[in-house]
Amino acid sequence: RINMATRRSNTNTCGQSDTYSVLLPTYNERENLPLIVWLLVKYFGESGYNYEIIVIDDGSPDGTLQVAEQLQKIYGEDKILLRPRAQKLGLGTAYIHGIKHASGNYVIIMDADLSHHPKFIPQFIEKQKAGGYDLVSGTRYRGDGGVYGWDLRRKLISRGANFITQVLLRPGASDLTGSFRLYKKEVLEKLVEQCVSKGYVFQMEMIVRARQLGYTVGEVPISFVDRVYGESKLGGNEIVSFLKGLLTLFATT
Amino acid sequence: MADTPVSSTTLCTMTKLLEWLLGVSVIGIAWGLVTFDLLDLHVPSQYKELAWPMPVYLLVVFGCYSLATVGYRVATFNDCEDAARELQTQIKEAKVDLQKLGLKM
Numbered sequence: 001r002i003n004m005a006t007r008r009s010n011t012n013t014c015g016q017s018d019t020y021s022v023l024l025p026t027y028n029e030r031e032n033l034p035l036i037v038w039l040l041v042k043y044f045g046e047s048g049y050n051y052e053i054i055v056i057d058d059g060s061p062d063g064t065l066q067v068a069e070q071l072q073k074i075y076g077e078d079k080i081l082l083r084p085r086a087q088k089l090g091l092g093t094a095y096i097h098g099i100k101h102a103s104g105n106y107v108i109i110m111d112a113d114l115s116h117h118p119k120f121i122p123q124f125i126e127k128q129k130a131g132g133y134d135l136v137s138g139t140r141y142r143g144d145g146g147v148y149g150w151d152l153r154r155k156l157i158s159r160g161a162n163f164i165t166q167v168l169l170r171p172g173a174s175d176l177t178g179s180f181r182l183y184k185k186e187v188l189e190k191l192v193e194q195c196v197s198k199g200y201v202f203q204m205e206m207i208v209r210a211r212q213l214g215y216t217v218g219e220v221p222i223s224f225v226d227r228v229y230g231e232s233k234l235g236g237n238e239i240v241s242f243l244k245g246l247l248t249l250f251a252t253t
Numbered sequence: 254m255a256d257t258p259v260s261s262t263t264l265c266t267m268t269k270l271l272e273w274l275l276g277v278s279v280i281g282i283a284w285g286l287v288t289f290d291l292l293d294l295h296v297p298s299q300y301k302e303l304a305w306p307m308p309v310y311l312l313v314v315f316g317c318y319s320l321a322t323v324g325y326r327v328a329t330f331n332d333c334e335d336a337a338r339e340l341q342t343q344i345k346e347a348k349v350d351l352q353k354l355g356l357k358m
Binding site: 031034035038039067070071073074114117141144145146147148149150152155156158159160162163167168169170223224225249250251252253 | 268269270319322323326327330331332333334336337340343344347348350351354355356357358
């Protein structure tokens with residue numbers, strides 16, 4: 001389905017090509033990494049957009065980095081960049097580290113465990129081009145967005161937490177804890193520098209600060225396939241730290 | 254940023270907490286004025302009777318709205334069965350293809 005119009009839309013007004021850098025922070029993703037890379041190569045290849053995949057492995061003991069090296073040989077060092085770190089450090093620092101090595105003018109952040117599907121990336125790109133958005137966020141809560149693999153308890157917690165967040169923060173985005181997003185590179189750089197929270201709240205803070213700084217946010221419905229939920233239930237601790245983080249954002253932004 | 258009048262700039266830099274406190278204070282003062290006739294406005298007694306239980310009524314209404322909204326959203330939360338099936342199919346396809354390309358798992 002690639003026609004001349006699509007090819008033309010790859011260049012911006014300065015005549016330079018748009019390049020999309022996908023940041024993949026990994027920890028023990030030896031099995032999933034080849035699959036997510038295969039899917040990324042498939043959908044980017046079909047869409048014709050320029051891309052690179054930056055794998056940021058935090059010293060995974062299961063050999064994720066070795067698998068990444070094999071993928072690099074298969075797909076090329078220009079497409080798969082390895083920028084590992086010695087140990088498990090936070091997501092915010094992973095983004096900072098990744099951005100430093102990103103040659104693209106757009107950055108896509110996503111999970112490497114196959115809960116986020118690369119088929120939505122062309123939709124993110126088109127949405128960004130259509131509205132000139134500074135960031136495009138995948139939403140599970142609107143349109144035909146949704147999840148697979150969640151029981152009633154998990155859905156209740158998710159919707160309940162989102163409702164409280166909407167009431168308190170009025171953020172202008174439907175899915176704040178999602179981590180499947182497309183950012184203009186300079187916007188991501190600016191936001192990561194400002195955000196101080198951890199975990200779910202970090203992703204929320206990114207959107208709240210984006211709105212504060214006057215950036216525009218677009219949304220694309222996505223499906224979230226949770227294959228991990230069975231092993232790691234959302235416990236009381238995470239709920240408490242989420243509420244603490246939310247109240248902090250409420251009082252400081 | 255375009256020029257903004259001072260008052261809206263002040264509002265823009267207020268935290269959500271302060272916005273809420275401001276809103277609650279304004280409503281609270283209005284409620285107090287009417288219910289207790291603080292400014293000696295000689296408010297008719299039916300307005301006083303109406304205003305007096307308003308805070309509790311509003312809280313109850315908000316509570317019901319919250320339960321109904323969250324309940325509706327949980328009930329209509331899309332279950333992406335097709336997406337899960339598609340992913341399984343693509344995983345199989347990927348594994349075959351990657352083996353061909355020389356990946357050793």
